[in-house]
Amino acid sequence: MSETRNQPLTFAVPKGRILDEALPLMARAGIVPEAGFHDKKNRSLSFACEDTSIRIIRVRAFDVATFVAHGAAQAGIVGSDVIEEFDYPDLYAPVDLGIGHCRLSIAEPKDGVAEEQRGTSHMRVATKYPNITRRWFEARGVQAECVKLNGAMELAPSLGLAGRIVDLVSTGTTLRENGLVETARLVDVSARLIVNRAAFKTDATRLGPLVEKFRALSTATAEAA
Numbered sequence: 001m002s003e004t005r006n007q008p009l010t011f012a013v014p015k016g017r018i019l020d021e022a023l024p025l026m027a028r029a030g031i032v033p034e035a036g037f038h039d040k041k042n043r044s045l046s047f048a049c050e051d052t053s054i055r056i057i058r059v060r061a062f063d064v065a066t067f068v069a070h071g072a073a074q075a076g077i078v079g080s081d082v083i084e085e086f087d088y089p090d091l092y093a094p095v096d097l098g099i100g101h102c103r104l105s106i107a108e109p110k111d112g113v114a115e116e117q118r119g120t121s122h123m124r125v126a127t128k129y130p131n132i133t134r135r136w137f138e139a140r141g142v143q144a145e146c147v148k149l150n151g152a153m154e155l156a157p158s159l160g161l162a163g164r165i166v167d168l169v170s171t172g173t174t175l176r177e178n179g180l181v182e183t184a185r186l187v188d189v190s191a192r193l194i195v196n197r198a199a200f201k202t203d204a205t206r207l208g209p210l211v212e213k214f215r216a217l218s219t220a221t222a223e224a225a
């Protein structure tokens with residue numbers, strides 16, 4: 001995508017839970033959305049910023065990666081879970097922002113996996129992350145048949161959809177309240193700054209300093225911790 005200096009730089013953020021932690025960091029990096037961004041009734045998806053050379057789009061977490069990978073947004077913030085799931089070659093993730101910490105884990109019913117689901121060389125897993133899941137099991141010589149769900153994975157074992165699930169875990173409350181236990185941790189997750197690789201080259205005068213600002217902020221946060 002060619003340089004579009006006269007157009008605002010588009011910064012994609014997820015609608016979900018990373019946003020509350022991301023907004024203060026973004027503000028310190030000079031990205032402050034217009035007041036309407038915080039109005040829950042506002043149905044706009046694109047927002048001007050105090051710095052008029054930037055605009056924010058608010059999309060679903062998985063779509064942040066897609067918009068940035070295709071150059072429709074030049075930069076954004078997304079969980080490392082999403083980056084690993086897509087593995088887009090055009091995504092550059094230069095900064096771990098140190099927010100949105102959780103893990104991607106396997107869980108199964110606390111009373112054990114149902115007889116008909118108890119495969120050892122082949123098993124059925126419900127997940128929003130079929131690529132990460134398949135890769136992880138493959139590396140252990142197990143063929144995982146993934147049933148793709150977009151939420152409420154925790155229901156799958158009790159309803160016989162799959163023996164196990166692979167989902168994000170933070171406090172463990174959701175698993176516990178649905179009668180599941182964590183049996184293995186696939187990967188630790190945190191939110192990253194992402195940049196479109198081509199834009200990073202063609203629009204280096206804007207994206208270079210932006211990356212450096214977030215890098216300095218995350219280093220300062222890590223040192224203070």
Ligand SMILES: Nc1ncnc2c1ncn2[C@@H]1O[C@H](COP(=O)(O)OP(=O)(O)OP(=O)(O)O)[C@@H](O)[C@H]1O
Pocket residue numbers: 014015016017018059060061062078079080081082100101102150151168169170171189190191
């Ligand atoms: N329990 C959690 N604790 C900490 N971080 C989490 C947790 N769950 C998810 N995340 C992080 O937040 C990101 C967004 O999660 P969330 O499901 O809230 O997004 P979303 O934009 O509402 O997505 P969607 O609407 O597509 O489900 C995840 O990709 C992950 O990196």
Ligand SMILES: O=P(O)(O)OC[C@H]1O[C@H](OP(=O)(O)OP(=O)(O)O)[C@H](O)[C@@H]1O
Pocket residue numbers: 016017150151152167168169170171172173174175
């Ligand atoms: O270990 P815990 O602290 O309970 O967090 C884990 C839950 O958080 C995420 O869901 P989220 O609340 O984002 O809702 P979702 O099902 O819409 O993705 C994840 O999918 C788990 O369900």
